Amino acid sequence: MATRKSRTRGLGTAAAAGLGLLTGALAALAAERRTVNAVQARLDRLEAQVAHSHRHANLANQQNLHWELLSKAIDSPELAEVLDIFEAPASPLERRQYLFANALYTNLLFYYRIGNLSREEFFGRVRGLLQNPVVREYWFATRGQRATLPEDSDEAELGRMVDDLLRQLEEADTEEWWVVGEPPTE
Template sequence: MGRLGVWKEALQQHLTSQRYFKTLKLLTLSMGGLALVAAGSVFISGWLIDGVEAANGNQQTATDRSSLGDYFGGVSALFSGTALLMLVITLVYQQRELRLQRQELTLQRAELVASRNELRRSADSDLRGHHVQLTQLQLENPELMAVWNDYPGVPETQARQHLFANLTFSHYLLMLKWGSISDAEIIAHADRLLQSPTFRAYWDASSAAKEKLPRGTDEYHLFNLFNLAMTRTDRETGGASPRRHPD
């Protein structure tokens, strides 16, 4: 998925470069055309003036007929107007190309952000998979529980239940990170889980460690949501409610 995004970015950069060179080429041709029109105007004016002088005998005679020069001035103005119009058209086209390039750059930035988010989600998923595998090894080999020592002094059966409950908590954490579940939905699920004595025992055993999590993280936010659900549960059952901490 990441490699495809790199290819798409390279292709878009290539297309942008082609448009840039196309615009530059058009501008160069327009400026060259303007120079040719100007040179042509000078040449034609000089040729016409020489022709008039030759037809009338000398420069004085041509000067006496200066009204003819006004006509040549009109022709020159026509060429100049045409050149100016070509320049304006080129500038308008260039502005349009620059606007399209800005739009393409905006799309490229959005695509890069989406690619980074997808890579992050993929990394989170891989990390989650490794965590599940390690927990599965502990469930299948109880002697490995002593390595992590998450629940010292807890009977083997209860420790295995705690490990599975922790997987459940991690599952909701991943859903929260991906935006697949809302706070209200998490509280509803947590309320149902905390009514289970087995999950409640896990929560009581792990709350002290979770309370030390860095504030502002997704895991600490999830911890507060579960505490909020437990507060509601204890109100209904008359039990003691934990204190909710600010995120």
């Protein structure tokens, strides 16, 4: 009988050892899965950062090209005529001023798009720009161009915000222009 119990105990020990080995293997697989998931999450974040960096680089290149083209038009009345798509006829001087106002506004728009300005900061800077009568004339003269923007684009949304701010500035009966308008919430 002693022999029989010894065999049964040996099988029990082998089963326990096998169960321990299986438990260890499952724990190792679970740890490996967590590691793989963590590495995948890190890779996803890095890919998103690279895509974000590429978008910023593309915006910067576009901003540079925009400025180069506007500079040529500002320097040459003949080239500025090509960009005369304003709602009212503009003299060569007004055209040059409008092109420069466009460069200023586009620069703010670019800063906003890359995250260098919050929406509230954008609002404040535009409120300051709108104190200049030429910038106001430019804004009215380009109303038709903004109407062609996709309704849900950042540029269209910001344009509507500027339209509303300009309306408020014109209706305000205060000399303290810096308090006119409600800054947007993010």
